[in-house]
Amino acid sequence: MAAHVIVLAAGEGKRMKSDLPKVAHPVLGKPLLGWVIDATSDLDPASITVVVGHGADQVREILPEATNTALQAERLGTGHATQIGLDAAEGISGDDVVVVLYGDTPLLTPGLIAELANLSEDETGRLISADVEDPTGYGRVIRAEGGSVGGIVEHRDCTPEQLKINEMNAGLYAIRANHLIESLENVTNDNVQGEYYLTDVVGLLVAEGHKLSAIKTTPEEVMGINSQDQLAEARRELQRRINTELMRSGVAILDPDRTYIDESVSVAPGATIYPGTHLEGSTSVAAGARIGPDVFAVDTSIGADSTVWYAVLRGAEIGAGCEVGPYASLRPGTVLEAGSKIGTFVETKNTTMAEDSKANHLAYLGDAIVGARTNVGAGVVTVNYDGVDKSKTEIGEDAFIGSDTMLVAPIKIGDRATTGAGSVITKDVDDDALAVERSGQKEIPGYSSRRAARKAAKDAKD
C-alpha cells in the first residue's frame, strides 16, 4: 500500500504584497512549499504532485526534480484542485492512500504526516484537527460515537451547540484512493462561491458508513501562511527548531532567539555562535570555531578553531585557526589558508591569503595572492582596476608590504621583499629587495602662524 501526496499550491497570496507566488516565499533558505514537501519525508511517498496555478512557472522552478506538477488554470475550489492532482499523479492504485496537503503550511512535521497516512485496516481516511481557543470561522469536527469523525460542519452552518466545539478541521486529509476518487465525482459546486470543496468528501464518505479518524495537533503546526506577519511567525518557529537541534548536537548558541541559520547550513558540535549571526546557503562551520557577534556568512566554509566576528563573508573559504574581523568583508573567491588573518576594515575579493599571512588593518585586496607569512600593512590597496581591466597582484612569501603601499596590478612582489610606506609600486619587485617610491621630506618652519592668522581672520569675520 503506497502513499501518494497531492499538494495544493495554486494560490496567489495577495496579502503578501509580493511578486512571488505565496508558496515560493523563502523561509530560512527554503520556500514554504519546500518545507511542506520535506514534511512528507517519513512517509516516503510513491509520488508527489503539486497543483500549481498562480505563478506556475515560478513555483515549478523551486520544486525538487522528482515532483510532478499539474496546472489548475481556473480556481474552482479545493475539490477541483485535488481532482486535477489525481489526474496528473501516476501509478495510483485503488487501495493506495492519497494525502492532500497545502503548500503554505510550513510547520507540518514528518511525524504528523506519517501518522496521518498510517490508516488502519478499518479506516477509509484520516484528517488533522486542532483545538483552538477561538474557532470562529473554522469548520468544526463533529465526533461520532467512539470518537471517529461524524462530519465537518462549516461555521456558518453550525447549530448553537456546535458553535461551542473548538476542534477545528485543518483541511489536511489522507484518504484511500478509490474512495477519494469516487467521492470527488459526487462533490458539487452548489454553494455561494460556486466551488468544489474537498471538505465535502468527508460528509459523503461518512454518510456511506466509512470510518474516518481525526488526529489532533496544535493549531501552530497546521497554520497556513497568508501574510507577512504569519510568515514571520513561521520563520521564528522553524528557526527555533533548527537552533534547538543544533544546540542538542553540541553547538553553543548564546542567544538562539537572535541567531539566524538556514536549514542548509552545517555547524559542527563544539562550535560557538554569538548573537546577531546569520548563516546562509551552503555555509559550514567546523568544531571550535567562534562565529559572531554580528556575522553574515553565505556560502562560506569556516575551519576549525577560527574566530570570525563583526564580518560579512560571501563565498569565502576560511581554513583552520584563522582570525577575521572585527569589521571585515570577505567577498567571493577569498581563500584564507590556515592561520591567516584578516583584521579590521579590510576587504578581500578573489584573493588567497597563504598560511600565517596577515592583513590587519584598512586594506583592499582584490585579485591577489599573498604568500605565506607575508604582512600586509595598513592602508594597502591592490590597484586591480584601471577603468577597463582587472589585473592580478602576486606577493611572495615572508614579504612585508609597507603601510599605504599601492600595488598597481598586474604586478609581482618577490619573496622576502619589502615596500616602503606610502609607495606606489608599478614595477615588479625582486626577491629580497626593498622598493620605495617617495620624494624628500621638506619642512617649512613657522607654518602654524599662517594657519593661526587665517583662523583669526575667519573667526573675526564670523
Next chain:
Amino acid sequence: MAAHVIVLAAGEGKRMKSDLPKVAHPVLGKPLLGWVIDATSDLDPASITVVVGHGADQVREILPEATNTALQAERLGTGHATQIGLDAAEGISGDDVVVVLYGDTPLLTPGLIAELANLSEDETGRLISADVEDPTGYGRVIRAEGGSVGGIVEHRDCTPEQLKINEMNAGLYAIRANHLIESLENVTNDNVQGEYYLTDVVGLLVAEGHKLSAIKTTPEEVMGINSQDQLAEARRELQRRINTELMRSGVAILDPDRTYIDESVSVAPGATIYPGTHLEGSTSVAAGARIGPDVFAVDTSIGADSTVWYAVLRGAEIGAGCEVGPYASLRPGTVLEAGSKIGTFVETKNTTMAEDSKANHLAYLGDAIVGARTNVGAGVVTVNYDGVDKSKTEIGEDAFIGSDTMLVAPIKIGDRATTGAGSVITKDVDDDALAVERSGQKEIPGYSSRRAARKAAKDAKD
C-alpha cells in the same frame, strides 16, 4: 455632547533616574504623553488640557500646539489636579463628557478611550478596570446589582471578602462635566496623605444614585510607567503593534522582535527589513528596498529596490536601485542618485553621488559632488578641511579617481579625467586629462638581509 480630555502629567518619576520629567520620556520617537494624547484620536475631543507640574517647561515643549496646559504647583492629589485641569479647560458645557487620563500610560488604544467616553443616556460616568492576577495594593471595583459600579474600595479598606476581588480600578474616568465639577467640590483631603483623590468622586456619585459603568480591559493596556523596566516593556508592546501593522500592510520583517521602527517612519509594502535594523525620525523606505541586517537610519529616504546593509545613515537621500554597505556611514547631506553605490568602509558627508557613480572601498567623501558614472577608487580622500576652512570637491562625469588619490579641496576634476594611484591632487584637472603626482620607484636589492639580521639580533636579545 462634546468630550474634553484632561491628562494628569505632573509627576516627576524619580525611579526613572533621569533629568527628564517622566511623561517626556520618549518611546519609539514619541514621548509617553504623546502616546496618551494620540490615544484620544477616535474620541476627537473638543479640548485637551494637560496638567503639568514637575518639569513643566520640558513637558510643554513636547506638546502638540492645540493642547492647553495648566500648572499644578503643589502636589495635592489627583482630585486637585483634575480641578486645576477643569479650571483651565475652555468651553466645557454641563453635559459634556470629561475624560481624565494619566500621562504615563502609553499603551491605551483609541478604541478603548472612545468607548470610555461613549456614555449612554442613563450613565453619569464610566471607568476602566482590569482583572489582575494579584490585585494587592489596588483599589477594587465593587459591582452593584446589574453590573454597574457600586464603588471603589482601596486595598487597605477591603473586607476579607472584597480582598478576593481581582478587578482593579485603573483610575481612568469619563464623567459628565456638571456632575464631576459638583462632586469634586465635595472631595476632602481627610486622609493619611492629606490629598484630594479623584477616586472619591466615584463613591460620591454612586451615593447620589448615579449610574457608573466599568469597562474591562487588560492590565497591560492601562499600565503606568514608573521605572526603566516598565518603559522597556511598553516599548516592546508599542513596537510589536507598529511592526505587526507594517507586516499586515505587506512589509516583510524577518524578525519583528529585533526590528526597531519609530511610529514616524514610513515603510512601503514590498520592502524587506532584516534583523537589527533601526529606522527613526522621518525615515522612509520604498517598495522593493532591502534594509539590514544592522542598519541605523534616521531622517533618511531610501528609494525603490535599493539595498542597504550594515550601514549608518543620517539625513541621507538614497535614490532607486542604489547599493550601500556593508560597513558604510552616510552623514547628513549625502545624496545618492539612482544606481549609485557606496561600498565598504566608505564615509560620506554633504556629498552627492550622481547616477551610477561608485565609491566601492575605503574612502572619505566630504563636501563633494561626484559626477555620473564616475568611479572613486579605494583609499580616496577628499581633503576638505585644512584646519580652518571646509572646501568643496567637484568631480565630473565618467571620471576615474585612482586609488589613494588625495583631492585637496577646493578642487575640480574634469569629465572623463583620471588621477593616478597615490597622487596628491592640488590643482584642477582638465576634462579628459590624466593627473599624476608621483616620484620614481627605486629598488634596493638584498634589503631583506638587513631586516633578517635585525630580527635575529632582537630574537637573540629576547
Next chain:
Amino acid sequence: MAAHVIVLAAGEGKRMKSDLPKVAHPVLGKPLLGWVIDATSDLDPASITVVVGHGADQVREILPEATNTALQAERLGTGHATQIGLDAAEGISGDDVVVVLYGDTPLLTPGLIAELANLSEDETGRLISADVEDPTGYGRVIRAEGGSVGGIVEHRDCTPEQLKINEMNAGLYAIRANHLIESLENVTNDNVQGEYYLTDVVGLLVAEGHKLSAIKTTPEEVMGINSQDQLAEARRELQRRINTELMRSGVAILDPDRTYIDESVSVAPGATIYPGTHLEGSTSVAAGARIGPDVFAVDTSIGADSTVWYAVLRGAEIGAGCEVGPYASLRPGTVLEAGSKIGTFVETKNTTMAEDSKANHLAYLGDAIVGARTNVGAGVVTVNYDGVDKSKTEIGEDAFIGSDTMLVAPIKIGDRATTGAGSVITKDVDDDALAVERSGQKEIPGYSSRRAARKAAKDAKD
C-alpha cells in the same frame, strides 16, 4: 549553629560536547559552579567544599580561594560524593547544617538556599521540591500528615496513585550534620546502578521519625544544565535578572532581550544601552553615557556622557564626553581623554588621545600619543611596525596631521605642527612647522581617449 555547603560537581557533561567540565562552562562571565557558590551568599556558610571529579584541575582553577575541594575518583553515586565532601570539610559540628547542592544549577537564588538551611528546632532537614507539569522520570515527594516529607519515591517505584503526584524532588538538601553522617553510613548500593544515593537518606531519616520539610520553588530555579540548549535557557534567565536589576536601578535598556551584560559589569543609573550591546569583564559605564547599538566592550571603562556606537572596545579607557564610532575598534591600551573623538573606520591600539583630540575617519593609530586638540586626518597611519620592532609616535598639541600622512615611527611631531596630505613623514617635525613629502603634479592631456580606446577594443573582443 553554622552551615556548611557541599557542592557536587564531579560530572563530565558529555552532552555539552565540550572539553570543559560541565560546571566550568561560563554563563555571563561566570562558570555554572560560580553561580551555585554565589547562591549561598545569604547563607554565609562556615565552609564550602566542592566535590570534583572529571576535569578536577580545570574545576579547581575556577574556584574562589576560600573553597575546599575533595576528589571523587570513582563515580559511585551522590551519597558517595557527599561522604567524600563531608570527609574533606573542616569544622563540622554535630548540630551544624549541611547543605548539599549541585554544581550545574545556576538559577538557584540566595533567598532559596538560605531558606533551605533555616531549619526550625524540630526539623532534621529540608529539601527543595517543585511542581512540574510532567513529572515523568522524577522522584516524587510524598507528603505525610501535616505536610512534612513522608518520603521520596523514584518514578519506577511509584504506585499508580503516586504517579499522579507532580511534586518532584530537586535533590537539594539541608540536613543536620550528625544525622546526615549517620544515615549515609546506612545507605547501600543495592540497586541496578550499584551506586550510593543521597536520596536514600531521606527515607532512612523519615523511618527513624525525623521531621523533614519540603520547600517548593519553580522547576526553573532548580534546573540542572546538561546540554547547550539548557545552557542557553539558563543564560537567558540570568541575563533577564541582571538587566531587570539594572533597569530598576535607573539604567535605560531599550531592548533587554537583546542586551548582553556580564554580572561583573557596572552600569550607572542614567546610562542608556541600545540593542545588540555586549558588556563583559570589568567594563564600567558612567551616568549619561549612551552605548550601542551593536557595541562589544570588554574590560573597558566609559566615562560620563560619552557616546559609543557600532564599536568594538577591548581594554580601553574612555573619558567623559567622548565620541566613538560608528565603526571603530579600540584595542588594549587605548586611552581617550575627555572630549576626544574616534570616528568612523578608525582603529587604535596602545594609544592615548589627549583632551579634545580627534581622529574622525579611516585611520590606524598604534603605539601613539596624540596631543590635546590635535586633528588626525582621514587615511593617517602610524607606521609602528617595520617587520621587526614596534616604535612610538608622539604628536604634540594643536597639531594638524594631514590626510593620508604616514608617520613612520619612531617619530615626533611638534606642537602646532602640520603635515601635508599624502606625505610620508620619516623625520621629526618641529613645533609650528609644516612638513611635506610630495613631488609635483603632472598632467597628460587627452588621456581619456587612450582609456576609451582600450575599453572599446575590449568590448569589441568580448
